[in-house]
Amino acid sequence: MKRKAVILLSGGLDSTTCAAIARKKQFELYGLTINYGQKHIFEIESAKFVADYFNMKKHIVIDIDLASFGGSSLTSKNLEVPKNRMISNNDIPTTYVPARNTVFLSISLAQAEAINSFDIFIGVNALDYSGYPDCRPEFISQFEKLANLATKESVENKGKYKIHTPLINLTKSEIIQKGLKLNVDYSITSSCYDPHKNGNPCGDCDACMLRLKGFEEAGKKDPLNYI
Helix, strand or coil, X not given: CCCEEEEECCCCHHHHHHHHHHHHCCCEEXXXXXXXXXXXXXXXXXXXXXXXXXXXXXXXXXXXXHHHXXXXXXXXXXXXXXXXCCCCCCCCCCCCCCCHHHHHHHHXXXXXXXXXXXXXXXXXXXXXXXXXXXXXXXXXXXXXXXXHHHCHHHHCCCCCCEEECCCCCCCHHHHHHHHHHCCCCHXXXXXXXXXXXXXXXXXXXXXXXXXXXXXXXXXXXXXCCCC
């Protein structure tokens, strides 16, 4: 019998590659997509395509209105998504959503415990990324400790929760190369923070720039249409 795994699935390049890795490891996939009030809502539709592509056992989309708090250019109508900036891991940009991965992992932990799974996959990356504090290995390590203190299943010694971060020490080009070896179709993914009305990526936000850089360094063409 296959072990169950919860996949935090945004519909982007990283989470899709995570799903491919989990499938390769013979997990039964349970996708979790969170509509948190992000302006780049096209990624929700991409997540549905990805879930179908991997024939996930179940895919849940839930709504959590982080936009009501503000504090991020990904959710606030009063803040513009930065474009063509010099990306630095030491500078946390306005696209950081307050405590987003803490919230996401907490919800994925609740789902995991409910379905008797001890494995959660999240596509965080600490190399080619925008400097978000909740993408760092030390954050993941501490959340894993919390998961094993805060749950009935763990306290009753039925298992130990593992937060899988298979991409955390990979460059974007290495992630793409790994995904292509696992037959990932990146044409169904959406990474852009500020897509055009037709859903096409802008090409100038952090997410687009890191993605394009990754494909270029991997010697591959991004299948998305940047027009």
